[in-house]
Structure formats: C-alpha cells, structure tokens
Amino acid sequence: MTDRDPGAAVSRRTFALLGAGAVTAGLVGCTETPDEPTDRRTSTPVGGYRPVAIGGGGWVTGFAQSGAITYARTDVGGAYALGPQGVWRQLLTVAAVGDDVDPADYRVDAIACAATDARRVALLVAPSDSGTLGNLLLSKNGGVRWTRSRSRWPVAETTDGAGGDRIAFDPQDDSRLVVATGDRQLYASDDFGGTWSTLPVPSAGTGTYSAVLATSAGEGTPFPVLWLAVVGSGLWRSADRGGSWTKVHPLKHPMDRISDLQPSDGGLLLCVESMAGTGGLFRADLDGGGATSIGPSAVSARSIAVDPTDPDHGFLVPSYVDPSQVLYASSDLTAARPMWTSRRWSIGGGGSSTWPERVTLETLSSGQVRYVDDRLLYAEGMGVWDIDATGGAALLTLASSGIEELVGNSVLKPADGPLLTASFDRGVLAVTPPTGSRPTVTPLRRGFGSAWDLSVSPTDPTFVAAVLDDHQDPTGRTVHERRASGYSTDGGRTWTRFPALQKSPPADLLFGNIAISADDNDNLVWLPSNLSGTASAVYWTADRGTTWVRAHLLGLTEDDLLHPTFTLARKALVADPRHRGQFTIFGSTREGTPVLWRSTDRGASWSKVATRGLETVRNARYGVRVLAIGSGLLAVTGTSDGGVLRGTPAGDWTSDVSVRGGVALAAGPRQANGPADAVYLYAGAPDDAGLHVSIDGAKTWRRCAGPVLDLAAPVRSIAADPRASGRVYLATGGSGYAVIDVALRFMR
Incomplete structure (x- = not known):
C-alpha cells in the first residue's frame, strides 16, 4: 500500500454555491434585527423556506441497511434515512454539513453503512455532470453531522446514475472501509477516514468500477475478502487486500456491468445488466470458485433482494420493466437451480391516494430492491415503492414520503x-x-x-x-x-x-x-x-x-x-x-x-x-x-x-x-x-x-x-x-x- 491523496491526480473544479440553507417557517423580514438568528455565511435572518409538499419522489437508485436503520440515495436529490413513521428524512442539509457546503454534494453516487454500527455511514457524492471530482462524506451518528474528506475524489459516472455501490465497510470492523473511485483506484482506511492508502488493483482493462464489496474471511484473519466489479471485465476477488486478484466471473460484452452484489447462504449473488442479451443472475463461490447462472433466462438483472429471515426467499428486478414485462420471485434461492415465478406488476391496487400512483408508468426504471424488516422496498425512477408479492402479482404502493427530488x-x-x-x-x-x-x-x-x-x-x-x-x-x-x-x-x-x-x-x-x-x-x-x-x-x-x-x-x-x-x-x-x-x-x-x-x-x-x-x-x-x-x-x-x-x-x-x-x-x-x-x-x-x-x-x-x-x-x-x-x-x-x-x- 502507498499513501496517496485521492484528488491529487485531477485538478480541482470550483462550483458556485447555488442553493443551500435552513428550513424554517413564518414570515421573513428584509432588515436585520439583533435578536434574530443569522446565517453566518450570509449575515441575514435564516430561511423561512418551506418545501412544497408535492410528493414528487425522484429516481431513488439504491439503499444501505443494517439493523434498524435504512438509508436511500438518489440520482440528484441527496440521501435520506427512513424514519419511524415511514417518512424519509433528508441527510444533506446545512445543519448536517455545516458551512463547508458544496453543490457537488447533491448527486449521491454511493452509500454504505457499517454492519456493526449502522450509524456509521459514508457517502460518495459528485456534481451532476460526469467526469468531475466529488467528495466523500462520513458520519458517526446516522447523518446528523457529516465530515468531509480533505481532498476531492474522482467519482465514476454510470450511464444512468444507478450503478452498484462503490463503498464497502469491513463486516467485522466499522472503522475499516474501502472506496472505489472513478480513476480505477481503490482507497482503504483503517480509522474511518482519518488516513487513506491505495490498494493494488487487478489488471482489468479500462472499465469503470461499478461495485465493491467486503465479506468476512473468517475468524483470525486480519482483513476481509474484497470483491470488485469492473464494467466489461467481470468480478474480481482478493483475499490479501489487493496483493493478488482472481477473476471469478468474466463478462461477455464490453458494455456489460455488474450492478448488485449480495452475500447469501451458499455464495455471493451478482446481478449482470446487459444490452446484448448476456445479463442475468449468477452465484459465485465465496472461496473464489467460478460463478454459475441461477436466474431467469434472458433477463438483464438489476438487483436481487434476499430475505434475511429466510434465505430461500429472493426477489429479482430487471433493469427496465415495461407493462408487458414482469418481476421475479423465488422460494428456493439456495438450491443449485432455483425456480422462479413471474409477478405481473400493478400500481396502487385501485385505492391509490398519491398522484404518482395514478399516473401511467410506461416503464419501471429499477434501482435496488431490499428486504427491510417485514417489507420489500424497491428503489425506482418514481421513488421508493413497497412491493406486496404475497399473492400471484406484485402490487406496488408508493413509500416515498419526504423525498422531494424533482428537478x-x-x-x-x-x-x-x-x-x-x-x-x-x-x-x-x-x-x-x-x-x-x-x-x-x-x-x-x-x-x-x-x-x-x-x-x-x-x-x-x-x-x-x-x-x-x-x-x-x-x-x-x-x-x-x-x-x-x-x-x-x-x-x-x-x-x-x-x-x-x-x-x-x-x-x-x-x-x-x-x-x-x-x-x-x-x-x-x-x-x-x-x-x-x-x-x-x-x-x-x-x-x-x-x-x-x-x-x-x-x-x-x-x-x-x-x-x-x-x-x-x-x-x-x-x-x-x-x-x-x-x-x-x-x-x-x-x-x-x-x-x-x-x-x-x-x-x-x-x-x-x-x-x-x-x-x-x-x-x-x-x-x-x-x-x-x-x-x-x-x-x-x-x-x-x-x-x-x-x-x-x-x-x-x-x-x-x-x-x-x-x-x-x-x-x-x-x-x-x-x-x-x-x-x-x-x-x-x-x-x-x-x-x-x-x-x-x-x-x-x-x-x-x-x-x-x-x-x-x-x-x-x-x-x-x-x-x-x-x-x-x-x-x-x-x-x-x-x-x-x-x-x-x-x-x-
């Protein structure tokens, strides 16, 4: 490993601050008075802005979940935590980040929380335009307060902002994390972002790193096993912190990408998205053996959810789903050849009360799907949906309250x-x-x-x-x-x-x-x-x-x-x-x-x-x-x-x-x-x-x-x-x- 500044190789871009502030209520006067609270950057009375409660949702691209805490990220609207009343709370606020604001923070490219302490959460954030530098934000208290990395990070841009997460925590040590950056580097920290070192990376061509994951290597081992997904190349594995890499699953087309990695009983599940008909759901041996196809045939797989209370139950969503297509459920996911049943999807069940449930969805634009407690949550282009798949269909009910991400x-x-x-x-x-x-x-x-x-x-x-x-x-x-x-x-x-x-x-x-x-x-x-x-x-x-x-x-x-x-x-x-x-x-x-x-x-x-x-x-x-x-x-x-x-x-x-x-x-x-x-x-x-x-x-x-x-x-x-x-x-x-x-x- 070598010490390195993640932003040293790329020149810094400066963005004008176009929007940040506090949310309060009431009338706002245009003259200062000594007893009014002031914003230190503007020396004027704070806010008075209130959100218009449109219920607009937005493209929610992924989740991070551990214990009782669930986080969500969006393509342009920030990051959220799911509250006890089912309302999502915005995490990227001036109160949380402080005066060190940057409009580059609004597209959250990756989110992860520690398995041992979900209050430890990391965000990789970037401007809305591609190919530029972003920031790494870290919180020890569930996003109540964030600290920013000392330098800018090259952030990978995916074709639709919905790639797999590029941050991984050590499942046994919440101070250790790994970040995959847009310049095809891996950075590791053993002290929750206090210091960073580069890790060796595989010779995997010029493809973007679409996901990184750390899994336990067992008791007595100093470091976790690292899994790295490379667009157009495949899935790579290292058991010695990058000292050596083995390709576990090759991709067949230069534009194929691995969009989701999920540990499960019996192996690591990986979703492959493909425009060339070579995608699907695969299971890799955790010890480094090859991967086998276990999903429905001819499906470009976006994300897989595994029921934490019953690892035989899984739910698979394709990349894009038009009304003639289906979602998929399995009740024997750990089998060598799982059986899949198709689920026709519908919105709201006829008793819908929110406007997104009443519009005609021409296509579902999939983010990730995850089991959260007894719920199956689906991140999608209109927001977060609850999926009821207990019957023969998949009934989608909007669960995006608090997410206002309209542009x-x-x-x-x-x-x-x-x-x-x-x-x-x-x-x-x-x-x-x-x-x-x-x-x-x-x-x-x-x-x-x-x-x-x-x-x-x-x-x-x-x-x-x-x-x-x-x-x-x-x-x-x-x-x-x-x-x-x-x-x-x-x-x-x-x-x-x-x-x-x-x-x-x-x-x-x-x-x-x-x-x-x-x-x-x-x-x-x-x-x-x-x-x-x-x-x-x-x-x-x-x-x-x-x-x-x-x-x-x-x-x-x-x-x-x-x-x-x-x-x-x-x-x-x-x-x-x-x-x-x-x-x-x-x-x-x-x-x-x-x-x-x-x-x-x-x-x-x-x-x-x-x-x-x-x-x-x-x-x-x-x-x-x-x-x-x-x-x-x-x-x-x-x-x-x-x-x-x-x-x-x-x-x-x-x-x-x-x-x-x-x-x-x-x-x-x-x-x-x-x-x-x-x-x-x-x-x-x-x-x-x-x-x-x-x-x-x-x-x-x-x-x-x-x-x-x-x-x-x-x-x-x-x-x-x-x-x-x-x-x-x-x-x-x-x-x-x-x-x-x-x-x-x-x-x-």
Whole structure:
C-alpha cells in the first residue's frame, strides 16, 4: 500500500454555491434585527423556506441497511434515512454539513453503512455532470453531522446514475472501509477516514468500477475478502487486500456491468445488466470458485433482494420493466437451480391516494430492491415503492414520503389558479393549495415527459401556456405524443394540446421558451432550443397553436445564439406587457455578448436592437433569464460574476453589480391583490447567495433570506404569487419546489 491523496491526480473544479440553507417557517423580514438568528455565511435572518409538499419522489437508485436503520440515495436529490413513521428524512442539509457546503454534494453516487454500527455511514457524492471530482462524506451518528474528506475524489459516472455501490465497510470492523473511485483506484482506511492508502488493483482493462464489496474471511484473519466489479471485465476477488486478484466471473460484452452484489447462504449473488442479451443472475463461490447462472433466462438483472429471515426467499428486478414485462420471485434461492415465478406488476391496487400512483408508468426504471424488516422496498425512477408479492402479482404502493427530488425548470402561480411546476420527467403539475401539508397534485398528462417553460398572459391571468417535450427524445420523432405543449384557459386546471402538434409540426419546434401576447391569447411565440447560428429559429401563431409559422430573423449570423441548449434554465423570451403583438428575445453571440431581438408584428419578423452599455458583458450565453417590468427589461445571466442588467425601451442598459450571481427574477405585489411593484432576485454567488427584493424598480436590493432548503438545491426559477403579498415560489435543481413569505411591510 502507498499513501496517496485521492484528488491529487485531477485538478480541482470550483462550483458556485447555488442553493443551500435552513428550513424554517413564518414570515421573513428584509432588515436585520439583533435578536434574530443569522446565517453566518450570509449575515441575514435564516430561511423561512418551506418545501412544497408535492410528493414528487425522484429516481431513488439504491439503499444501505443494517439493523434498524435504512438509508436511500438518489440520482440528484441527496440521501435520506427512513424514519419511524415511514417518512424519509433528508441527510444533506446545512445543519448536517455545516458551512463547508458544496453543490457537488447533491448527486449521491454511493452509500454504505457499517454492519456493526449502522450509524456509521459514508457517502460518495459528485456534481451532476460526469467526469468531475466529488467528495466523500462520513458520519458517526446516522447523518446528523457529516465530515468531509480533505481532498476531492474522482467519482465514476454510470450511464444512468444507478450503478452498484462503490463503498464497502469491513463486516467485522466499522472503522475499516474501502472506496472505489472513478480513476480505477481503490482507497482503504483503517480509522474511518482519518488516513487513506491505495490498494493494488487487478489488471482489468479500462472499465469503470461499478461495485465493491467486503465479506468476512473468517475468524483470525486480519482483513476481509474484497470483491470488485469492473464494467466489461467481470468480478474480481482478493483475499490479501489487493496483493493478488482472481477473476471469478468474466463478462461477455464490453458494455456489460455488474450492478448488485449480495452475500447469501451458499455464495455471493451478482446481478449482470446487459444490452446484448448476456445479463442475468449468477452465484459465485465465496472461496473464489467460478460463478454459475441461477436466474431467469434472458433477463438483464438489476438487483436481487434476499430475505434475511429466510434465505430461500429472493426477489429479482430487471433493469427496465415495461407493462408487458414482469418481476421475479423465488422460494428456493439456495438450491443449485432455483425456480422462479413471474409477478405481473400493478400500481396502487385501485385505492391509490398519491398522484404518482395514478399516473401511467410506461416503464419501471429499477434501482435496488431490499428486504427491510417485514417489507420489500424497491428503489425506482418514481421513488421508493413497497412491493406486496404475497399473492400471484406484485402490487406496488408508493413509500416515498419526504423525498422531494424533482428537478424544476420553471414555476408559475397564476392568479386564482393552482401552483404550476415544470420539471424533468414529471412534466407540468398543478398543486392546490401549494402551501398545504397534503395538497392535491394533478399531472397535465399521465405519462412520462419533461416540461421546460411556463408562461401566463400579461393581461389575462387565466391564460397559460407550457412547453413539454421529452429530453430522452431530442428529435421529437420517437414518441410523438410526448410533444405535449399546449395552453390552459382556466389558470392551469385543464389543458389543451396545441392542435399543430397532433398533425405534422415543424421538426425543430421543440423545447425552449414560450410567450403570450398582451391582449391577444391567440398570438403566441415559441423560441425552440438546441439550435444555434443560422439554424436558430422562432415560431409564431395567430390561431392559438393550430398552425406555427417560422419567423424571419433579419441579420441572423452563424455567431448568433438564441436558446442553444435545452437543459439550460434559460428564459430568453418575453412578451411586452403593455403593447399587443410585441416580443423580445435576449440572445447573445457565441462569445457571450448580449444581442437583443425585437418583434413588433406578432412575432412574424425580428430585428436586432441596441444594447448600449452591455458591450463589455461576456456571460450571456448560458442561464439568461429576462423579466419585463413596466416599460423596461431586467435580465440576469446565471453566472457567478454577473450582476443585474437593466434596460430601457430606447436600448440603454446598465449593469448593477451590487448583487452578483443572479439566476432568477420575478415580480409580485407589495399589497395583496395589488400591482406587481415588488421585484425579486435570487442570487447564487457565495457572498450574495439568497433571495433579494426591490421596491424601487430594481434600483436597490435588500436580502430577505439566505440560500434555499438543503444542499441539493441550485435554484433555477422563481415566481411571485400575484394574490399574496411577499409570497415567492422557487424551483430547484434537485430538491423539488419551495415557498417563502417575505414580510414586505418592514420595507420602506
């Protein structure tokens, strides 16, 4: 073994803090008082944010369990512990991690707890983008408090975020653990992360390490047996802490991977996922012999659960399960050739009370499955499910209370309408009442799909439009019905799909932003995404989406960007609230210099207009969000160094850097049901992080609250309630939605 810094070989990446904070209740004032608790990083009164209880769930990818404690990890939303009332508790909070926060903490790549003391738990966390550095977090008290590794760790990125766990505790010593990292290294600690050493690794090619496990080598042996799963290579075993390795089970295809390792009576069970038809369930001899196939034929096996009270009972879930496919159960798992019975699955049993149980699940996206006490828990793309397999079928009941892992792209609160949320995977949801503990949640459509933008008419609060397109089908050609963009005439309670989308819509009319003309609900403009340069496009309609016509962009060059990437939380299109048929797009050059486009003929033609004062701005190509206030415009760039950009109709702009890192803007009333004379700004730069408000037309700002919710929450969009003074809703990038009430009466 050699001493080594796990992050020494890779340069450090710095991420701007976009969302972290405390969850409290009540009104939040925008002035400091000596007797109020303060957040040490922001020097402002703490929080006031409350989660909107959507029951959104999320892709729960795996579990860790020992004794009476069960943990869960998600692909972008943090880590949770199962409470006594069946409610999951978020573990990645500012209170638990402290001031040393990092937005890289929100994707939990691996989780493990010690068999001898489940309060000892380890997380391998990473940014949402692949190939970057993460952190190792360790807790001795079940996640009440975390300590962070002193250096960054290369974290392996799997194709779907649902790979096997890459942390293993010694089953007989809770101070010993092993971590498999993204640079194909094994790190071992004998003092619960105090010091680390590298272990020798097998010559297994260039495949990612998909799982690591430690099993007991018997009494009198100093170290456990290590098992290492390598994508495209196979399962390797070492009984001498890496001194020598033996391949126990080879994989047949370069993309095959071992996704789950479970000790059982008679051997080690391993699940092999394969797109080439070579997957399945195998059992390896714990002494190092080969592995034999013991699962159902032709199944890409994702995870296996073994009943701790009866090792003959097992339950197997495939990688992806459509309605025509099945789950599998065995009652003789220890036999040389176990028998398997198929279990047709169904959701909720007809008496479902939560909205995820009422939607049409086109596919089950499997994480892990585990027995917990007398329950069989299934981690899946919608959340955690209880499986009742006592009969001839598998009845799934949602068990995700407390997990709010939605990735929000936009949020909107129409006057007298429900709160509308636009999210990855879940499309548009209508939430009534949004501040209730058990609100009614209604999906716009019952199947899978993602929503990208919401817009309300500046003159008719009942008319709303939404953009819904499936990010798994960026061409819009595979699943045509997922092109579900449309409008509502009753504030979001009911929806109509744009008629043109039911025929032969333009191929590039996908994703992006939408806006509605003042005083004309038939006139909408759609700015699609994933286009750049001379391929950029804008579409407009004069018949409420029965037809969409491609607009003329005068002076468009290869250097122009309007909405280049659909995943950006970008709001570049806005309608003029005072003039019918007039719209603005806040575009940029490829270098990032702002370029403003204007249409005065219902969106049919566009010209570039003056942007005097923005000549030195170079950060407008990413997360720009623009807001029309009065006769002018406000814009933020979504970058940590950007200020608030304020423009006039004449084309004169100023950059206000008194608050940096603006990521979202909204306007609402100072007095209930009054005009939208309060402007809100959410900023992400560390020194300015939190919610700010202006009551003088965005000339000056006051901070009302620090960063929002838990560490898993970069803010992507905000909206003010047009009926409630000081109420603001926030869409986060992994922790669902939040609401805060700002006491504007304290402001003068």
